[in-house]
Amino acid sequence: MDPFRRAQIILLCDLCKTAHLQSHCERCDINICQTCVGEHLSDSSIRHNVVPYKYRKSLNYSKCPDHADELCKHYCKECDIPVCSTCVSSSKHEGHDISDILEKLSAKTESLQKDLDELDTRIYPRYEEMASDVQTEKAELETNYGELTTIADQQGEILHREITAIVNQRKSAIAEMKNKHLSTLNKNTEEITQKMTDLKQIMSDLKSILKSNDVSLTSTYKSRNSEFRTLPPKIQVTVPSFSAQKINIDQLNEMFGSLSPLSINTEHGDTMNSAEAVSSPPVKPLLDEPRVTATIDTGYRELHSVSCLSEDQVWTCGDNKTMELLNLQSELLTSIQTKSGKWPTDIAVTRDGDLVYTDPSIKTVNLIKNKQIQTVITLQGWVPLSVCCTASDDLLVTMVSDNRKQSKVVRYSGSTEKQSIQFDDQGRPLYSSGYIKYLSENKNLDICVADRLASAVVVVNQSGKLRFRYTGHPSNIEQSFNPYGITTDSQSHILTADFNNRLIHILDQDGQFLRYIHCDLKLPSGLCVDIRDNLFVAELIIAKVKKIQYL
Structure with a gap:
């Protein structure tokens, strides 16, 4: 039933107190009749958001921890907390810079949305890309190390029985390096996957906060984006090479060839610029006449x-x-x-x-x-x-x-x-x-x-x-x-x-x-x-x- 037509409840304009309300200003949290809308919007110092009353959003104000019957509709900038009207007038906040909680809510909501956008469109895709790169490298392990094993086998066939022991030693070294390589990549994958899981949880929490429109959760939210802008370390592993030598029975062990050491270098993860810094440096047009x-x-x-x-x-x-x-x-x-x-x-x-x-x-x-x-x-x-x-x-x-x-x-x-x-x-x-x-x-x-x-x-x-x-x-x-x-x-x-x-x-x-x-x-x-x-x-x-x- 339309709230204006309920016989038992008459909702009046918060400004003139006489006419039926038609609209609601979400910025100021007041109900307004059609006549008073123009006067309300004439105050250009505030960015009003007037919507039809039935489409208004309900704000979940938190209750004041010191005054149970009051809602925290103000914000103390010095103390960085929501406060109620009684708190504002108390000596505890005397001389403090007090603003409407909706100003803080608007700024924090915008900040939350920016964090979510950066995580969703920039940071998380980079983690996905890194995870994909590691998976690709893992997929190439068999080919790369298989080539090394084949070279060792070919060299062993030439020398027949005399070099069987040496062939086995080299295979063992290859297998050990391969396992170490794979172990390193698995560890890197686990670290990246854990970070991705944390990011998903943060993004889910942010979406929930934004959807709830909860003033307390929104105003107390602390961004963790800076923690994830520095990407995990990138592991660089160089596949060993095999240097084959000409056969000399008297010097089999030396002449057979050697594997280069498995090289594992950990690069510090790139630190991505924040979403605010993406647009920098500023665009500088070319001069017509240098x-x-x-x-x-x-x-x-x-x-x-x-x-x-x-x-x-x-x-x-x-x-x-x-x-x-x-x-x-x-x-x-x-x-x-x-x-x-x-x-x-x-x-x-x-x-x-x-x-x-x-x-x-x-x-x-x-x-x-x-x-x-x-x-x-x-x-x-x-x-x-x-x-x-x-x-x-x-x-x-x-x-x-x-x-x-x-x-x-x-x-x-x-x-x-x-x-x-x-x-x-x-x-x-x-x-x-x-x-x-x-x-x-x-x-x-x-x-x-x-x-x-x-x-x-x-x-x-x-x-x-x-x-x-x-x-x-x-x-x-x-x-x-x-x-x-x-x-x-x-x-x-x-x-x-x-x-x-x-x-x-x-x-x-x-x-x-x-x-x-x-x-x-x-x-x-x-x-x-x-x-x-x-x-x-x-x-x-x-x-x-x-x-x-x-x-």
């Missing part, structure tokens, strides 16, 4: 590379053994000589502000900390070329083989090789064998290489899978595309120096050409950007660095 804001004269005969230490200090290297730190006024702040006394090929600055350089003459990658040179990587059979520091503080190094027939990108954590990127899915080389091959890691963790000999920018994802090749833009430029230096910015733009055409190409993260930067550049070589996305361009022959604003 402009040079500073020019640094380095004094080199040839300037090869530049790397930002700050907005007004850059490291440089060129055609001698000295690396120099300069400010925007071309003043020399610090200089460091290479350990070998030969030219460095490239430089980069770590997250801690230390300088890294490659020395092809002695095949090393070196770290300069407190002006002391530490050799971090020493290569054999390969010559290091360019280097960059990643968001995870790894080093990415381009290198070419001693015979100049092969080229690859290798990721290092300290002195430990973590990843080698050399071929595509069809086994074809990703990179040319040329020496000039600068690289940069993009914000989406793609690895971008400017391969000058190939006349291409080659971009692979974090796993080393080819995403695309950019071979220039079909526009009116003087000569063919000739990429040299490369860098990326906060907008995930890829910027590469077109050496012969004396300009910079700006691409989006998917390799789509956006525009050029001209700025009267003279043979641009090395590139870098600072934390405010100012571009620094090294000009090879005139040995100057130009600071350019393009966003």
Whole structure:
């Protein structure tokens, strides 16, 4: 029955006290007649929510623990608790900032919904993805370890009875490593599964709170999202390789071949940005007319590379053994000589502000900390070329083989090789064998290489899978595309120096050409950007660095 037509109950407007109510303001929790609605909505300082009375939501106010007959319709910001009217007027809350509980309810409801959305659409799917990756790796265990066992069997058949004992030893080692590998993955799966179970429970609780519209539960809810933004550790296990040797009966045990150790590395789980941080950094549109804001004269005969230490200090290297730190006024702040006394090929600055350089003459990658040179990587059979520091503080190094027939990108954590990127899915080389091959890691963790000999920018994802090749833009430029230096910015733009055409190409993260930067550049070589996305361009022959604003 319509409440307005009940003979025994007459519901009147809370404002005029005379007319029958028609509506309900959920924000103010009052009943209003049709005449008073307009007057009520005229107060623009409050975000009212007026609905037909029969569609109103019933609010479950909590009872005051100190005054049993009263409901807590207010909120004390200092004490962070719901309070009733009597509490408000008491000396206990004198001078405190008191607000309507509905203000707190609205804010907390919005916060709960944001937490639920982040858990449901961002965090939980990442856990599902991690769990799927581990299951895939487990599914490949039989194949990978089966191949090792087959190799051991083939080698054993050649040596017949004399090596039976050795074959059994190797099989046992393989089985033990396999079990350890599987045990490690199972443990990782259990940890991820437990986290997923906890997340499901939290999401269920949040849904229940939101559905209940319970003021007490809503106002006292404490978010746990930050606890789950840091993903569980990611286990990386390298399947052992088998090195077979030629048969020598007198040295069977040594010549049979050995298994490399089972390598199990635990990476700290990635910490996902909060839902509020997803939209950052703010979008910065490209300027129609980029402009040079500073020019640094380095004094080199040839300037090869530049790397930002700050907005007004850059490291440089060129055609001698000295690396120099300069400010925007071309003043020399610090200089460091290479350990070998030969030219460095490239430089980069770590997250801690230390300088890294490659020395092809002695095949090393070196770290300069407190002006002391530490050799971090020493290569054999390969010559290091360019280097960059990643968001995870790894080093990415381009290198070419001693015979100049092969080229690859290798990721290092300290002195430990973590990843080698050399071929595509069809086994074809990703990179040319040329020496000039600068690289940069993009914000989406793609690895971008400017391969000058190939006349291409080659971009692979974090796993080393080819995403695309950019071979220039079909526009009116003087000569063919000739990429040299490369860098990326906060907008995930890829910027590469077109050496012969004396300009910079700006691409989006998917390799789509956006525009050029001209700025009267003279043979641009090395590139870098600072934390405010100012571009620094090294000009090879005139040995100057130009600071350019393009966003």
